[in-house]
Amino acid sequence: MTNLEFTPLVFLLSALAGLLGALTGLGGGVVVTPALTLLLGVDIRYAIGASLVSVIATSSGAAAAFVREGYSNIRIGMFLEIATTLGALLGAFLATRTPTGVLSLVFGLVLLHSAWSASRSRREDVSGTPDPLAKRYKLDGAYPGEHGLQSYKVTRVKSGWGLMFGAGTLSGLLGIGSGALKVIAMDQVMRIPFKVSTTTSNFMIGVTAAASAGIYLSRGYIEPALAMPVMLGVLTGSLIGARQLVAARVPVLRWIFAIAVGVLAIEMIVTGVRKL
């Protein structure tokens, strides 16, 4: 295959991954790496390098829209970005020392978890005990709800922070946005309203990914000729997907997406185990 054939193929696959990622809320990065490695035989290190770059693009593109709507909480984001960026540095260093079989295996497990969480409907908001740390760091906030501004209190700040460090580590290790784990940390642990959690998570993903990007770059993981169609493709796909969010509310489609991601997950696990 020549570049004139390979590049458009990668672009189309990435656009599909971006579309799927936007519709499921998983992000394009988590789908594009299995697609590149399983279908095109790309080494997982080049794949995660390209995927990481596309994660920054979609996060920044989507965050720009969400920030205007007033849902994201810039202080929660910044406070937790200390955890995610430090985790991302650790993850990126680990990635350079981890055998590719283990990378595939861990990737498959994370993907499996993502498929599972995408197929579930979310928990309704329940408030917990407010955390004094939240007050100290001005994390409590308000967002535009159905009946005007609705205020919220943040709970279990330390646990949330710890989980965010883990999300950052996985992001750096696998070149993904770790959106699902970030949302769990905010929505379920810190009891931040779902809409605020998802938009703030999206906002944080770009900064987290940028923290491992420098390490990836210096280790030669970011191959420009491969990252080019991946970044442009995932960006295009996710922009189209963001306009089609209505479709994602149809339960049947959510299930189809979840199954597709689940199949990719199992393939990644099998590939990983074979290489061990």
Place this chain on the structure above:
Amino acid sequence: MAWNDERLEKVVSTLLITGVSLSALVVLLGGVCFLVRHGQDRPDYQVFRGVNDEYRSIRGVLTATRAVDCRAFIQLGLLLLIATPVARVAFSMAAFALERDRTYVILTAIVLAVLLYSLIGPH
């Protein structure tokens, strides 16, 4: 107009859109250039060797772009993309300083330090 979180978020939003658009444009132009020159070459990403040294650092990429290297142009676009969240954090730090919010200036400075270490630090 005084600095507040709402105004900060609006400027950040514009910053992100500009960064991503500019980067996508440079990547696209570099990509067209690459396909025109290397369209008939065969891609080989099955075995990991790591990209050549000139694509691994900001200085290397800037030097290579002067030699009209198409892949360096793509890499330059990707560097712009990576710089976008970094610029966002730097800008937030300045805005928190204008809000006289010392705690958040410090917290933001930590994030910025981590990002700069990754991008230009010795590792």
